[in-house]
Amino acid sequence: MNEPAAWRATAAAASTGSPLPDVPPPPSASSPGSPGNPVKVDEATGGSRRRTGVDPVKALMHRHRELCERAVDALEIAAGLEAHGVTDRTAARFRHRDVFSLAEEMYARVPRDSDIEPETRHAVSDTPRGRRPVWAALALLPGTLGALTLAGLDFTGGRVRLAVGAGGVLAVSAALRAALRRGPLRATTPTVPATRAWTCWLLAYALLGDGLLSAAVAGGPDEAWAPATAPLLALAFAVAPGAWCAQLFGAVARRRLASSRGLEEFAASVRPLLLAVFALFLCALWTLIGVAAAVLGQDAAYAGAGMLGALLLLARLLTAHGRTHAPAVVLGAATAAEVLAVCTVFAGRLPGCGFLAVPVETAVDAWGPGAVPGLACGVGALTLLVHAARTLTRASAHAPTDTTP
Numbered sequence: 001m002n003e004p005a006a007w008r009a010t011a012a013a014a015s016t017g018s019p020l021p022d023v024p025p026p027p028s029a030s031s032p033g034s035p036g037n038p039v040k041v042d043e044a045t046g047g048s049r050r051r052t053g054v055d056p057v058k059a060l061m062h063r064h065r066e067l068c069e070r071a072v073d074a075l076e077i078a079a080g081l082e083a084h085g086v087t088d089r090t091a092a093r094f095r096h097r098d099v100f101s102l103a104e105e106m107y108a109r110v111p112r113d114s115d116i117e118p119e120t121r122h123a124v125s126d127t128p129r130g131r132r133p134v135w136a137a138l139a140l141l142p143g144t145l146g147a148l149t150l151a152g153l154d155f156t157g158g159r160v161r162l163a164v165g166a167g168g169v170l171a172v173s174a175a176l177r178a179a180l181r182r183g184p185l186r187a188t189t190p191t192v193p194a195t196r197a198w199t200c201w202l203l204a205y206a207l208l209g210d211g212l213l214s215a216a217v218a219g220g221p222d223e224a225w226a227p228a229t230a231p232l233l234a235l236a237f238a239v240a241p242g243a244w245c246a247q248l249f250g251a252v253a254r255r256r257l258a259s260s261r262g263l264e265e266f267a268a269s270v271r272p273l274l275l276a277v278f279a280l281f282l283c284a285l286w287t288l289i290g291v292a293a294a295v296l297g298q299d300a301a302y303a304g305a306g307m308l309g310a311l312l313l314l315a316r317l318l319t320a321h322g323r324t325h326a327p328a329v330v331l332g333a334a335t336a337a338e339v340l341a342v343c344t345v346f347a348g349r350l351p352g353c354g355f356l357a358v359p360v361e362t363a364v365d366a367w368g369p370g371a372v373p374g375l376a377c378g379v380g381a382l383t384l385l386v387h388a389a390r391t392l393t394r395a396s397a398h399a400p401t402d403t404t405p
Contacts, residue, residue: 079394081099140240141178149169152164179239201335201339202377206228208225230305231289235312237292241288242309257398267393271393282309317388321397330384334380344357
C-alpha cells in the first residue's frame with residue numbers, strides 16, 4: 001500500500017520517541033464543523049477529535065499493525081508501544097493524555113485476527129514457557145544430581161573419587177543449563193557473554209572462598225582446606241523454588257496486565273507482588289541452607305549463600321524478561337569485590353602495606369569469612385532489586401513476545 005511520506009516519517013518518529021514532524025493542517029481545519037472538515041467521534045475515548053489530511057495515528061497503526069491486530073486488549077498495545085520507546089510525551093503529540101489513551105484508540109480502530117478468540121489469546125498469553133511438568137522436573141535436577149554426587153564422594157576414594165567429582169560437576173552443570181533453557185527462567189534475549197563467567201566465579205567462591213579467606217587472615221594457607229559443599233547444595237536445590245517463584249510472578253503479572261486500566265495502575269499492583277515473591281524465595285533458600293548444613297555437618301552460610309542466591313535469582317529474573325545489561329554489570333561488580341577482598345589480605349603482607357588488609361581482617365574477625373560474600377552479593381542483590389522494581393513493573397516487560405513486533 002502506497003502511503004504519504006509524512007505518514008512514514010511520523011511512524012518512524014513515534015517508534016523511537018523522537019519529536020514528531022510538524023504537519024501543516026489543511027485550510028479547512030480552522031472550522032471543525034465546516035462541511036469540508038467533518039468531526040469524527042473517537043471510538044476509544046468517546047470524545048470528538050479533528051482529522052486532518054495526514055492522520056499520524058493511522059501511520060502509527062500501520063507501523064505496529066501486527067501488534068494491534070493480535071492484541072488481547074488496549075493495555076497490551078500500550079505495553080508494546082512502551083517497549084518501542086513511545087512515552088506519554090509522545091502520546092501528547094497525538095492529542096492523547098498518555099500512552100494508554102493512545103493505545104485505546106489504536107485498539108478500537110484496527111481490526112484484529114478473527115480466527116483467534118479473545119479467550120484463546122488470553123489462554124495463550126497465560127501459558128508458561130514450556131509445559132509445567134517438564135520445566136518443574138528439570139528444576140529439581142540440579143539439586144538431585146548434586147546430592148547424588150556428594151553421596152558418591154563419601155563412598156569413594158582415590159582416582160574414583162576424583163572421577164565421581166568431575167562427573168558430578170558436569171552433570172549438575174548440564175542439568176542447570178537444561179533447567180534454565182525451559183520454563184519461566186528461560187532467557188528471551190541473548191545474554192551478555194561475561195555473565196556466565198561471573199556466575200561461575202561466584203559459585204566457585206561459595207565453594208572455596210571462605211576457607212581461603214580464613215586461612216589467609218590466619219597467616220596461611222599452609223595446607224589444603226575443606227570445601228564448603230553445603231552452600232552449593234542448597235543453591236542447587238534452590239533452582240526449583242526460584243523457577244516456581246518466577247512462574248508465580250509472571251502468571252500473576254500477566255493476569256493483572258489484562259485487568260489493569262492504565263500503566264501506572266499496573267506498576268502499582270505488580271511492585272508489591274515482586275517484593276512478596278522475592279521474600280518467599282529468600283525464606284525457601286534460607287531453609288534449604290539450614291537443612292543442607294545440618295545434613296552435611298557444616299556451618300550454615302546464611303549471609304554468603306543467602307545473598308548469593310538472592311543475587312542470582314534477581315539476575316536471572318531480569319534476564320528472563322529481556323533485561324541483560326544490569327545483571328552482567330552487577331555480577332561483575334560482586335566478583336570484583338570478592339577478588340579485591342582476598343587480594344588485599346595477601347597484599348597486606350608486603351612491607352608497609354599492612355593497612356590494606358585491615359578492613360577485611362576486621363570484618364572477618366567480627367562476623368566471620370561469610371561477611372565478605374554476604375556484603376558483596378548483598379549490595380548487588382539490593383541494586384538489582386531496586387532496578388527490578390523499576391523495570392519489571394512496566395507493562396512492556398510482560399508483553400507476550402509473539403505479539404510484539
